[in-house]
Amino acid sequence: MLEEDEQTNRAMAARAADAVLGLTSRRPLRILTHCNTGALAAVAVGTALGGIKELAERGLVESVLAGETRPLLQGARLTAWELTQAGIPFRLCVDSAGPAAIAAGLVDVVMVGADRITANGDVANKVGTYSLAVAAHRSGIPFVVVAPESTVDVSIADGSQIVIEQRHADEVIAFHGHPVAPAETPVFNPAFDVTPNDLVTAIVTEDRVWPQRPAGHLAEVARGLYQRGWLDGTAGNLSVRIGAQALITASGRSKGELTNADVVLVEAETGVRISGPKPSAETSIHAAIYQAFPDCGAVVHAHPPYATAVAAKAMAAGQDSVRFTDFEIIKGFGVADPSALDVPVFTNWSDVPRIAAEVGKRLDGSVPVLLIGHHGVTAWGPTLEIARNRVECIEALCRLHLLTN
Ligand SMILES: [Zn+2]
Numbered sequence: 001m002l003e004e005d006e007q008t009n010r011a012m013a014a015r016a017a018d019a020v021l022g023l024t025s026r027r028p029l030r031i032l033t034h035c036n037t038g039a040l041a042a043v044a045v046g047t048a049l050g051g052i053k054e055l056a057e058r059g060l061v062e063s064v065l066a067g068e069t070r071p072l073l074q075g076a077r078l079t080a081w082e083l084t085q086a087g088i089p090f091r092l093c094v095d096s097a098g099p100a101a102i103a104a105g106l107v108d109v110v111m112v113g114a115d116r117i118t119a120n121g122d123v124a125n126k127v128g129t130y131s132l133a134v135a136a137h138r139s140g141i142p143f144v145v146v147a148p149e150s151t152v153d154v155s156i157a158d159g160s161q162i163v164i165e166q167r168h169a170d171e172v173i174a175f176h177g178h179p180v181a182p183a184e185t186p187v188f189n190p191a192f193d194v195t196p197n198d199l200v201t202a203i204v205t206e207d208r209v210w211p212q213r214p215a216g217h218l219a220e221v222a223r224g225l226y227q228r229g230w231l232d233g234t235a236g237n238l239s240v241r242i243g244a245q246a247l248i249t250a251s252g253r254s255k256g257e258l259t260n261a262d263v264v265l266v267e268a269e270t271g272v273r274i275s276g277p278k279p280s281a282e283t284s285i286h287a288a289i290y291q292a293f294p295d296c297g298a299v300v301h302a303h304p305p306y307a308t309a310v311a312a313k314a315m316a317a318g319q320d321s322v323r324f325t326d327f328e329i330i331k332g333f334g335v336a337d338p339s340a341l342d343v344p345v346f347t348n349w350s351d352v353p354r355i356a357a358e359v360g361k362r363l364d365g366s367v368p369v370l371l372i373g374h375h376g377v378t379a380w381g382p383t384l385e386i387a388r389n390r391v392e393c394i395e396a397l398c399r400l401h402l403l404t405n
């Protein structure tokens with residue numbers, strides 16, 4: 001176990017350091033941490049503190065702000081000692097100073113550990129974590145959670161189902177045995193708090209970097225398209241590329257209620273699942289598009305009615321593309337010549353990888369949208385908003401096309 005834990009720690013620390021460098025620009029870094037996540041809490045180098053030590057070894061840490069972590073002072077007693085041992089410059093602060101330090105621009109990134117992570121990416125950690133996450137979100141700095149895979153419990157849907165331990169009043173009304181409040185003072189003393197996934201930039205484990213904010217954004221855009229009636233039931237799928245990886249909606253999930261727990265991490269250009277539930281059956285089409293276009297940052301596939309009707313008519317007429325002319329909205333596709341738009345139409349093979357193979361072979365990058373006969377539409381672009389806008393544009397265009405033909 002010791003050897004395994006050490007390997008896990010070192011993998012996590014290296015991954016956390018890389019992730020933080022990808023999320024920040026200032027060098028060297030000013031990092032805020034909470035509680036103790038070092039060798040005293042884990043083994044070897046620890047989790048979040050392991051990542052900090054790794055960054056310090058690379059010469060990239062200017063200073064650390066360590067919260068003392070009331071009421072049991074793990075930050076003061078343990079983290080301060082570990083940072084001293086490691087020779088990393090730091091200052092200890094009272095917990096309530098942390099959020100204001102973030103607001104004052106004194107912190108580039110918050111790195112914390114976790115006691116439990118739920119299926120949707122909510123994070124339970126030492127009380128005081130939540131206020132740091134709110135402050136980081138408000139100031140637009142990354143909030144990174146570093147924890148082993150064993151902390152992730154997919155049997156818990158979200159943070160509201162985590163039972164928080166309430167601890168003894170003596171921890172609050174006395175300090176090292178000396179009373180600091182009137183005897184019998186009633187106390188609220190939760191050991192942990194829960195940070196919701198939309199405040200978490202990324203969760204880093206020994207195996208993966210799980211981007212929470214992009215996952216939440218993907219789910220939010222999916223819910224919006226569902227409300228428009230374009231992702232009826234569990235239909236459709238959306239993805240965003242993050243480096244060599246992509247987040248994509250899971251198979252068979254209701255798009256109207258999509259959350260971070262319904263988003264899968266895959267390899268962008270192959271669609272091979274890295275972690276999370278089973279990815280959408282149409283992942284291979286997304287992968288074909290990412291492979292064809294290195295600049296593509298997001299793909300949206302939906303079943304809006306007018307575009308699907310135009311695709312069905314084209315298929316019935318034996319056409320492999322549809323030409324749209326003159327409409328102003330063609331400009332929405334950012335094409336070189338907006339006077340005409342030839343949108344390719346693909347056969348709706350029941351074998352999805354066969355559609356993906358045809359897409360990969362035929363697309364030339366001139367038009368960032370395609371139709372699938374009797375099925376729907378797929379659009380892509382540098383961002384999720386642009387890909388979604390293009391689905392809106394092709395739907396509007398097909399509606400006009402049907403009204404004028
Ligand atoms: Zn579909």
